[in-house]
Amino acid sequence: MTGHDWWHDAGLRTAVAVGEGWRLFQDLYLQTGYDAELLAATRRARLAQALTRAARTQHFAPLLPHGETSEREADSVLAALPVLEKDVLRNAPDTLATGLVAPWDELRVHTSGTTGEPVWIAHDNSKLTEATAANLRMLEAYGLRPGMRIIRATADLRHGLVDYEPMPYFGGAMALRINVSTASAHDGAFLSRLCAEFRPDILWGQPLEILLAALRQNDGTLTLPSFRAVLTHGDSMDPQAREAIAGAFDCPHHDLYGLQEFGRVGWECPVSRGTYHIDEERVAVSREEDGQVLLSSLTNTAMSLLRYRPGDAVELSSGPCPCGRPHLRIAGIEGRRRALIVEADGRLVNIKPARLILEEAPLHRWQVRQPEAGRLEVLIVPRVAEDGEELAGRLRAALGEAMSLSALTVRPVELAELATPSGKAPHFRLRATQEALSNALGGGSSSW
Numbered sequence: 001m002t003g004h005d006w007w008h009d010a011g012l013r014t015a016v017a018v019g020e021g022w023r024l025f026q027d028l029y030l031q032t033g034y035d036a037e038l039l040a041a042t043r044r045a046r047l048a049q050a051l052t053r054a055a056r057t058q059h060f061a062p063l064l065p066h067g068e069t070s071e072r073e074a075d076s077v078l079a080a081l082p083v084l085e086k087d088v089l090r091n092a093p094d095t096l097a098t099g100l101v102a103p104w105d106e107l108r109v110h111t112s113g114t115t116g117e118p119v120w121i122a123h124d125n126s127k128l129t130e131a132t133a134a135n136l137r138m139l140e141a142y143g144l145r146p147g148m149r150i151i152r153a154t155a156d157l158r159h160g161l162v163d164y165e166p167m168p169y170f171g172g173a174m175a176l177r178i179n180v181s182t183a184s185a186h187d188g189a190f191l192s193r194l195c196a197e198f199r200p201d202i203l204w205g206q207p208l209e210i211l212l213a214a215l216r217q218n219d220g221t222l223t224l225p226s227f228r229a230v231l232t233h234g235d236s237m238d239p240q241a242r243e244a245i246a247g248a249f250d251c252p253h254h255d256l257y258g259l260q261e262f263g264r265v266g267w268e269c270p271v272s273r274g275t276y277h278i279d280e281e282r283v284a285v286s287r288e289e290d291g292q293v294l295l296s297s298l299t300n301t302a303m304s305l306l307r308y309r310p311g312d313a314v315e316l317s318s319g320p321c322p323c324g325r326p327h328l329r330i331a332g333i334e335g336r337r338r339a340l341i342v343e344a345d346g347r348l349v350n351i352k353p354a355r356l357i358l359e360e361a362p363l364h365r366w367q368v369r370q371p372e373a374g375r376l377e378v379l380i381v382p383r384v385a386e387d388g389e390e391l392a393g394r395l396r397a398a399l400g401e402a403m404s405l406s407a408l409t410v411r412p413v414e415l416a417e418l419a420t421p422s423g424k425a426p427h428f429r430l431r432a433t434q435e436a437l438s439n440a441l442g443g444g445s446s447s448w
């Protein structure tokens, strides 16, 4: 785009991208909201371009020997591609690079990988512009306006008690982040005043963080003002948690579906609850026979992610939506469902710090179990040639520093010991789940 150093100034680049995103909203995303033919034509054209670009990558080149894909054949060419597993992105991201975006213009998103290796995804500016346009459309559908004020609930111990954060791609919103995990009774008056003065429109967080915010309100730590809407993202919603959130905050609740590799890809229809419209201008969705969702990016010119399997099971909702939008819908999302860790003093905290420590360790596999509040058992399967006992000692020290627990054991085990009766080996087996928090909110006992 430019060779000037200032191009890498985040503020400047943001302003440029938001401007382009607004134009894209007006010229495309607004129209496709009611124009099914325009949506189909946009999708087809962008898919053909995405497949043509993919033919330049090391990974897809042998699968797309003809190079250019026409719009007419785009859907069948895509359907014939094999599934792209996460391992390719983890182990050989370079093989997915198109070479079309100069490193100078690339936006690299780093995410934590479950094997401990950092995962990166290269994007071009469309990551920002398309997100801006898609968010504006979604906000309009929810009856919200640009310049909203958002309270972001967090339970991550790495976050301070409060912080402000601009959200330029989200309708130029401003967020006030409140740590609902570390907030103590002593902070209550200050936080409640801050929230009231902020005059928020929206409460936003992961389902667990929103449930925790409601619990903190119930236990008197925090008084939250009323909101125009609650937004959740990041975990599949438990039906009980939906009810608990609706009961705790007397306003509409909208859940968003996305993943780090793609950003947000779907948003709950305001009319047909529990179903999520896919932003088909930038993502193609299909479903395997076993129910697993496959996602293809149509707009990323830097890296080709086609028929990527994130590991979530969904249903495709066929038939027209009562809201009139032509965008495909998914429903019944069965994906990630995290829980919180209960510290010695009963504080509920996000698993993220523990996850980061374990992901960085040379482990083949690991599992964190919480047999009771304050107590954690960590089972590790070290990689070959690692000294299990020495590693266990190091992890015990790091985890003990990150959280305040009354008992913490770290133990090297055989892989088989991690399996549940259904044969899965989840990373976390915890007690403070969406279901448990919802029960506690409904007046039940805190069963963690």
Ligand SMILES: [Zn+2]
Pocket (backbone or CB within 6 Å): 269, 270, 271, 272, 277, 321, 322, 323, 324, 325
């Ligand atoms: Zn709809």
